[in-house]
Amino acid sequence: MHTTIVRSPRALGPARKSFIRRNLPYLLIAPSVVMLLALIAYPLLFALRSSFYFWNLQIGPEPLQFVGFENYVQAFNAFDFRAALTNTLILSILGTALEFIFGLAIALILLKALPGMNVVRALLILPTTIAPIVVGFLFRYLYDPGGGLLSWVLQSLWLPVPAEGILGSPSTALAAILFVDIWQWTPFFAIVLYASLLAVPDEILEAARLDRASAWTILMRIKLPLIKRTAIIIVMLRFMQIFNTFDTVLVLTRGGPGTSTRTLGYSLYEQGLVNFNIGLVSAMTWITVLIVNVIVALYVFFAFRNEEW
Amino acid sequence: MASMTFDGIGKTFPDGTVAVANVSFSVADGEFVVLVGPSGCGKSTLLRMAAGLETLNSGRLLMDDADVTETEPQDRDIAMVFQNYALYPHMSVYDNMAFGLQQRKMPKDKIDKLVRDAAEMLDLTRYLERKPGALSGGQRQRVAMGRAIVRHPMAFLMDEPLSNLDAKLRVQMRGELKLLNQRLGVTTLYVTHDQVEAMTMGDRVAVLKPVFNGQESNLQQIDTPQMLYDKPTNLFVAGFIGSPAMNFVRVELTAEAGSLKAAVTGTKISFSIPAKATLSAYAGRQVIVGIRPEMFQVCPESEALFNEQVPVAEALGADTFVFFDIASPPVNINDAEDTEDFPNKGKNRLVARIPPALTPRPNQLLPLTVDLEKLHWFDPVTGTAIRD
Numbered sequence: 001m002h003t004t005i006v007r008s009p010r011a012l013g014p015a016r017k018s019f020i021r022r023n024l025p026y027l028l029i030a031p032s033v034v035m036l037l038a039l040i041a042y043p044l045l046f047a048l049r050s051s052f053y054f055w056n057l058q059i060g061p062e063p064l065q066f067v068g069f070e071n072y073v074q075a076f077n078a079f080d081f082r083a084a085l086t087n088t089l090i091l092s093i094l095g096t097a098l099e100f101i102f103g104l105a106i107a108l109i110l111l112k113a114l115p116g117m118n119v120v121r122a123l124l125i126l127p128t129t130i131a132p133i134v135v136g137f138l139f140r141y142l143y144d145p146g147g148g149l150l151s152w153v154l155q156s157l158w159l160p161v162p163a164e165g166i167l168g169s170p171s172t173a174l175a176a177i178l179f180v181d182i183w184q185w186t187p188f189f190a191i192v193l194y195a196s197l198l199a200v201p202d203e204i205l206e207a208a209r210l211d212r213a214s215a216w217t218i219l220m221r222i223k224l225p226l227i228k229r230t231a232i233i234i235v236m237l238r239f240m241q242i243f244n245t246f247d248t249v250l251v252l253t254r255g256g257p258g259t260s261t262r263t264l265g266y267s268l269y270e271q272g273l274v275n276f277n278i279g280l281v282s283a284m285t286w287i288t289v290l291i292v293n294v295i296v297a298l299y300v301f302f303a304f305r306n307e308e309w
Numbered sequence: 310m311a312s313m314t315f316d317g318i319g320k321t322f323p324d325g326t327v328a329v330a331n332v333s334f335s336v337a338d339g340e341f342v343v344l345v346g347p348s349g350c351g352k353s354t355l356l357r358m359a360a361g362l363e364t365l366n367s368g369r370l371l372m373d374d375a376d377v378t379e380t381e382p383q384d385r386d387i388a389m390v391f392q393n394y395a396l397y398p399h400m401s402v403y404d405n406m407a408f409g410l411q412q413r414k415m416p417k418d419k420i421d422k423l424v425r426d427a428a429e430m431l432d433l434t435r436y437l438e439r440k441p442g443a444l445s446g447g448q449r450q451r452v453a454m455g456r457a458i459v460r461h462p463m464a465f466l467m468d469e470p471l472s473n474l475d476a477k478l479r480v481q482m483r484g485e486l487k488l489l490n491q492r493l494g495v496t497t498l499y500v501t502h503d504q505v506e507a508m509t510m511g512d513r514v515a516v517l518k519p520v521f522n523g524q525e526s527n528l529q530q531i532d533t534p535q536m537l538y539d540k541p542t543n544l545f546v547a548g549f550i551g552s553p554a555m556n557f558v559r560v561e562l563t564a565e566a567g568s569l570k571a572a573v574t575g576t577k578i579s580f581s582i583p584a585k586a587t588l589s590a591y592a593g594r595q596v597i598v599g600i601r602p603e604m605f606q607v608c609p610e611s612e613a614l615f616n617e618q619v620p621v622a623e624a625l626g627a628d629t630f631v632f633f634d635i636a637s638p639p640v641n642i643n644d645a646e647d648t649e650d651f652p653n654k655g656k657n658r659l660v661a662r663i664p665p666a667l668t669p670r671p672n673q674l675l676p677l678t679v680d681l682e683k684l685h686w687f688d689p690v691t692g693t694a695i696r697d
Contacts, residue, residue: 203395206362207456211409212383221408225399 050282057276071283083259092242103189136251170260196227311463317368331526343511350517388457396441403437464496508534544692557640564592575637599685605661613676
């Protein structure tokens, strides 16, 4: 009788086994990291390099000359930079705030379980599903001074409509773009806030009622704090999205009249894809990236403070 | 502090389900009343109606003789302890307790004193700065109690406050809650499905049962725990109160000279009892006899009323519960009405409580007799107790 000793698979190559086991998380996350590096880090770094060169595709396919910070200086001094920055900030801050407030109001109404709410809930998501370009065209017709529905409604209500049209007047054009964004994105807030409000247990609200809290107090001290995490994140996402708005502007006003609706996103598009000024647009991109990140970092710092995650 | 009166309370949900019907009872000032019953008996609904969280379709609710039927929950000055505590998860223990006081626009120093006093009483002082998520179940339960008592409300409403605790903690908290109630003397309405909790805590206990139409009443009996045990008003209460539950046996009554002969349906077992006025009226008919497990006594074989094999015995240390079957149709206490022509088959499993020393070996015959004086008698149609 003889015995064969078979090494169990477990005992096979302990070194290799433990290497895989130890590094498994990194191996699994590696594809995502590679993709992120390729799609985000590389373009950003490429843009950073380009931003120090004079490079215009209308003149030649290659960067012509190293110019140091000249592109940055030019970007800050451009005729439209300050207007674009101001408009972008107005749109993103006001847009996010109003969409949040209206969305919250709608979410609270949805919670009331009134008859027909199921239909309303289903319809509500529709605007958000339409491509911004399509929404832009839609509103171009609605704002049309010669028979556009919104112009007609405003006139019928004896509200002043500029003779050059809502989109044609510097005093109303930016508000018109803001309105489009609110129209399209308020439902997004409504749906997300509604879903998170649903997760607030009824007993907690009942306990608050028995504690004599008013509806306003319950909203401010119970409901909002309990949905705070979701709210913080969607506000941040939406802020960043609006900050980069360019499609609705492109379709509705092309940044005009004058610079009254010009956004950073639109200026980037114009310099990069109309004027092909790659060096300059790279510098502008970096300026935008820095501004967004500073704002978001501050927001995250203050919003997430005192929060146990 | 206040008295509370339920006057013909009824609640039907929009889909037609009758949750509560014809419930009337009063809770005296400072009294601890427990609502007990199986699931679906409407006990939680009644409590929520007392809180104002549920509207009622009929009847009135009085607090200190003032009609509060239409009063909003926030204007009732009652505190409720929820089954899952319903603590505000984002607030510290301190804020959880202070929240209700802040809504009353009470000065800060007064709130602070009340909260700290309550925390002291409940041994929560160390945890005041913690969030509920960082507390154990028992501690959360105490915070929920604290939130109720800081407000010094007119009444406490408690919805199965101990059911989320483990068995040992539950027994401990049961005692503490009872002590707390005695100390504070606040009118308390307490809901539970656990009859031990009901019996040990309540000054009086209201036994409820599910209803299926607006003519019945959920409320079967409201009385002191001892009275419920000794004099249950019907089959439902008799079967619900007591653990293990009361045994029910069908017997045929026949009148004999000066006595009544009761023959256990389907068996050869029979016994005689002295004729009593009300019970004599049932002569010639079937009635239901209720036997509490402790009414059985082990006896010599010659005196035995029951002498059956014991397939199962549960030794609890101090007592042993022995189970045995008799060839008599079982009694379903939940639908006493339609048991007249019960199919005469099946076995009726009875349980007796005996001293551990007398525990029989498996499948050994165990001769048992019953204290005939203490038997409970019930009408088989209505289920009500037959008493002189």
